Amino acid sequence: MATPYAKELEVAQLAVQRAARLTKRVFHEKAKGTVSKDDKSPVTIGDFGAQALIIAALRHHFPSDEIVAEEEAAQLRADAPLRDQIWELVRTTRLDDADAEAFLGGAIPDADAMLDLIDRGSSQGGARGRIWAIDPIDGTKGFLRGGQYAVCLGLMVDGDVKVGVLGCPNLPVDDAAPLTADIGGAHQTDEEGRGVLFSAVQGQGATSRPLGAGALREAKAISVKPVTDLSSATFCESVESGHSNQSESAQIAQKLNITKPSVRMDSQAKYGSLARGAGDIYLRLPTSKTYQEKIWDHAAGDLIVREAGGQVTDTTGSRLDFSVGRTLASNKGVVAAPAAIHGQVIKAVQEVLGLSK
Ligand SMILES: Nc1ncnc2c1ncn2[C@@H]1O[C@H](COP(=O)(O)O)[C@@H](OP(=O)(O)O)[C@H]1O
Ligand SMILES: [Mg+2]
Ligand SMILES: [Mg+2]
Numbered sequence: 001m002a003t004p005y006a007k008e009l010e011v012a013q014l015a016v017q018r019a020a021r022l023t024k025r026v027f028h029e030k031a032k033g034t035v036s037k038d039d040k041s042p043v044t045i046g047d048f049g050a051q052a053l054i055i056a057a058l059r060h061h062f063p064s065d066e067i068v069a070e071e072e073a074a075q076l077r078a079d080a081p082l083r084d085q086i087w088e089l090v091r092t093t094r095l096d097d098a099d100a101e102a103f104l105g106g107a108i109p110d111a112d113a114m115l116d117l118i119d120r121g122s123s124q125g126g127a128r129g130r131i132w133a134i135d136p137i138d139g140t141k142g143f144l145r146g147g148q149y150a151v152c153l154g155l156m157v158d159g160d161v162k163v164g165v166l167g168c169p170n171l172p173v174d175d176a177a178p179l180t181a182d183i184g185g186a187h188q189t190d191e192e193g194r195g196v197l198f199s200a201v202q203g204q205g206a207t208s209r210p211l212g213a214g215a216l217r218e219a220k221a222i223s224v225k226p227v228t229d230l231s232s233a234t235f236c237e238s239v240e241s242g243h244s245n246q247s248e249s250a251q252i253a254q255k256l257n258i259t260k261p262s263v264r265m266d267s268q269a270k271y272g273s274l275a276r277g278a279g280d281i282y283l284r285l286p287t288s289k290t291y292q293e294k295i296w297d298h299a300a301g302d303l304i305v306r307e308a309g310g311q312v313t314d315t316t317g318s319r320l321d322f323s324v325g326r327t328l329a330s331n332k333g334v335v336a337a338p339a340a341i342h343g344q345v346i347k348a349v350q351e352v353l354g355l356s357k
C-alpha cells in the first residue's frame with residue numbers, strides 16, 4: 001500500500017524548493033519591489049512570485065483542491081511595471097533538475113496566467129475537503145530586514161493538517177547549529193551553509209534536509225530536544241513586538257526560571273528550529289484582543305513540530321483549529337514545546353496571562 005500523501009509531499013517539497021529559489025534571488029536584490037497592502041503590511045515581488053510558482057505546481061497535480069494563500073493579484077492587475085517585474089522573475093526561475101521541473105508541470109505560459117494563478121488562493125478554507133494553505137514568504141519583515149523568513153505550504157483534509165513543508169533559506173543547514181537570530185557571519189554564503197527544507201506527513205515523523213536548487217537532497221529524521229533542566233532552555237519569539245507580547249514572554253520565562261534571553265526570529269523558521277531541537281520553546285502571545293492568526297502562518301509548522309515530538313496549542317492549551325476558515329478564529333496565541341514540558345509551560349503562560357482557572 002502506497003504511503004499516504006506521498007505524492008502531495010513530493011509536490012509540496014519541490015514546489016517550495018522552487019519558490020524558495022525565486023525568493024533567494026529577490027533577497028539578494030536591493031530593490032525588492034515592496035508595496036504595502038491595505039493592512040499596511042509589506043509585500044514584495046518575492047511574495048507574489050513564490051505564490052504563483054507554488055500554485056502552478058498544485059494546480060498541475062491536484063486541480064480540484066482548494067487553496068488558501070496569503071496574497072492576491074488585484075494590485076498587480078493595476079500596476080503593469082510591477083506585474084512585469086514579477087513575471088520576469090517567475091518566467092526565469094526553475095529547478096536545475098529537468099525531471100523535477102517537468103514533474104512540477106513546467107513553465108507558466110504568460111503574465112496573465114501568472115495573475116490568475118496567484119488569485120487561485122482565494123478559498124475561504126473550512127472543515128471539508130482538501131485545502132492547501134500557502135504563505136509564499138512568511139516573515140516578509142524579516143525578509144526585508146535581511147533576517148529569517150520561510151516559504152510555507154500545508155495541506156489540510158477535512159480541517160486536519162496532513163502535510164507540512166517549510167523552506168527556510170537563511171537557517172543553517174546543520175541541525176545542531178545553535179539557535180541564533182542572525183543569519184550567520186558574512187563568511188557563510190548561501191551555498192555552503194544555509195538553507196533548510198523541513199517536512200512532515202501526519203503519523204510519519206518530521207525530517208530536515210538541505211534546501212537544494214534541483215532534485216530533493218538527502219533527508220534526516222528530526223526531533224525536538226528533550227529538556228531536562230528548564231532553566232537552561234532556549235525560547236524563541238517574534239522579532240516584531242507587534243506580533244507577540246514580548247514583555248509577557250519575559251515574565252513567563254522568569255516564572256520558568258529560564259535565564260537565557262529569548263531568541264527573536266521572524267517566520268515559521270521558529271517552528272522548524274524547535275522541531276530539530278535548536279530551540280526549546282516558542283511563545284506567540286496575543287498583542288490585540290481582535291487579531292486572528294492566519295492559518296498559513298501556522299499550518300506547516302504546527303504539524304512539523306508535533307511530528308517531531310512537540311506539542312503545539314494556543315495559550316488556553318487547545319490545539320490549533322485549522323477548520324474554521326482563513327484564520328485560527330477559535331484560538332488565541334501559540335505555545336509550542338517538547339510534549340514532556342508543554343504542560344509546565346502552559347501553566348506559566350496562563351498564570352502570567354491571568355487565564356489560569
Ligand atoms: N498583530 C499580529 N499578531 C500576530 N501575528 C501577526 C500580527 N500582524 C501580522 N502578523 C503575522 O505575523 C507573521 C510573521 O510572523 P513572525 O512575527 O513570527 O515573523 C506575518 O506573516 P507575513 O510576514 O507572511 O505577512 C503576519 O501574518
Ligand atoms: Mg504578509
Ligand atoms: Mg506569514
Ligand SMILES: [Mg+2]
Pocket residue numbers: 047070135136137138139140
Ligand atoms: Mg507572507
